[in-house]
Amino acid sequence: MPIESDWLLRRAEADPEALALVDAARGGQRLSYGAWNARVNRTAHFLRDSLGITHGERVAALAHNCTELLDLLFACAKLGAIFQPLNWRLSAPELALLVSDAAPRALVYGPELRPTAQALRRMVPGVLPHYVALDLLEDLPFAAREAHPDAELPALALDCGDPWVLCGTGGSTGSPKQAVLTHGSMQANAQNTVASWGLDASDVALLNAPLFHTGGLNVFTTPLVYAGGASVVCRGFDVEQVFDQVQRGAVSLLFGVPTMFLEMQRHPRFEQVDFARLKLVISGGAPCPPPVFERFFARGVDFRTGYGLTEAGPNNFWLPPEQVRRKPGAVGVPVSGVEARLDGEGAQGELLLRGAHVCAGYWNCPEETARAFDDGWLRTGDLAERDADGHFRIVGRLKEVILSGGENVYPSEVESVLSGHAAVAEVAVIGAPDSTWGEVPHALVVARPGCAPLTLELLHRVCEGRLARYKWPRSLQLLPALPRTAAGKVDRRALMAARSAS
Secondary structure: OEEOOOHHHHHHHHOOOOEEEEEHHHOOEEEEHHHHHHHHHHHHHHHHHHHOOOOOOEEEEEOOOOHHHHHHHHHHHHHOOEEEEOOOOOOHHHHHHHHHHHOOOEEEEOHHHHHHHHHHHHHOOOOOOEEEEOOOOOOEEHHHHHHOOOOOOOOOOEEOOOEEEEEEEEOOOOOEEEEEEEHHHHHHHHHHHHHHHOOOOOOEEEEOOOOOOHHHHHOOHHHHHHHOOEEEEOOOOOHHHHHHHHHOOOOOEEEEOHHHHHHHHHOOOOOOOOOOOOOEEEEOOOOOOHHHHHHHHHOOOOEEEOOOEOOEOOOOEEOOHHHOOOOOOOOEEEOOOOEEEEEOOOOEEEEEEEOOOEOOOEOOOHHHHHHHEEOOEEEEEEEEEEOOOOOEEEEEEOOOOEEEOOEEEOHHHHHHHHOOOOOEEEEEEEEEEEOOOEEEEEEEEEEOOOOOOOOHHHHHHHHOOOOOHHHOOOEEEEOOOOOEOOOOOEOHHHHHHHHHHO
């Protein structure tokens, strides 16, 4: 089905002077939709004429949050190209797998990620034809786009199923996967969100969630472009910056993972900041501790929990205002355009989702895609329950994935790295509760006789350069053997019990 892909052009035509972006890293520089559309046009001409980027080709980006990443996102839409935002928290070997899988024509990188870009150049020779630097120190400078025209590009005939973004996720095996977010799925998420959450052109969101996550891209950012609202683009999460923006009344929408809200509440300014101008405050990415709700409620803030995943939305539910304080932690009812059901008997089971907002599967992973979908329904792997009012609540996970501060940690990936050390005979990684991050990896290890003593410091040295730091085990427990089921598999329930007893 054909789709209108150039959202920026339509916004620029409708209201060219309306505020689109505020660049917090550049002193609050403001950009209208007309000016942003012209800048994105120059970016698209640069990608096409200097780098040869055309329909269906990939453009990778490795940088902390900046307005240039959003320029690339919408320039790719104008070209029919595919944007691949890379998780800068990953190690170079992890990134090399993703780059090799997608084979992008160009990598645009920020100055702080130059060493990683250089490592990728060595690790994937010949895969990336072009390296583009966001500063002027080496490679082709991104500023070269300024020499290109800001004229509109020829209109493209794109289909709902045409890919727009490859968004990194993972599997239960820990193998790298990239969800294919299409023009249709991202537009559906935007429409669903605007209609169900009540967003409009007056709204401004604080964008400090990383743009390599669907949360940064699609909770508020792309829906606001669709609605004509604005985003304050921040390099990352900074408590003082959040409070400054909220206190000035500069934003109406606030999204974060539980860790961010915990940091806000631990800060001495929390009790003094005026939250009255905030229209929505919503947490996602992991379960949020009950005390977070209580403290926000005490400050008069209707703090909500959202539920989504890279493969769907991520905006799937809405809790009506009158239910927010009655049902803290509930995610509510499916938003417009989303179907949800439970696979199981009774009021609890695996959550399945269906709708135009769901991704088209995983890039180059037909078997993983087939496992994830059941007759058009996405199997989330999450356990949910539905109450008598039809409101959903996420109560657990069927998958083994550990959610640490909004990041996915796949035990088998960590286990694979740790088991490579000579002193490790067997290893299993499970989640352990943590007051800050929700969960952190906990390693249960059987030491190999005759080797050096195993310590947490030693395990960290094994992980250095091979795993992102949030995947490193935060605690170590030595066992004489790993418990196993009758089928010979590691008994993770027994491991959880062993951890609790330690």
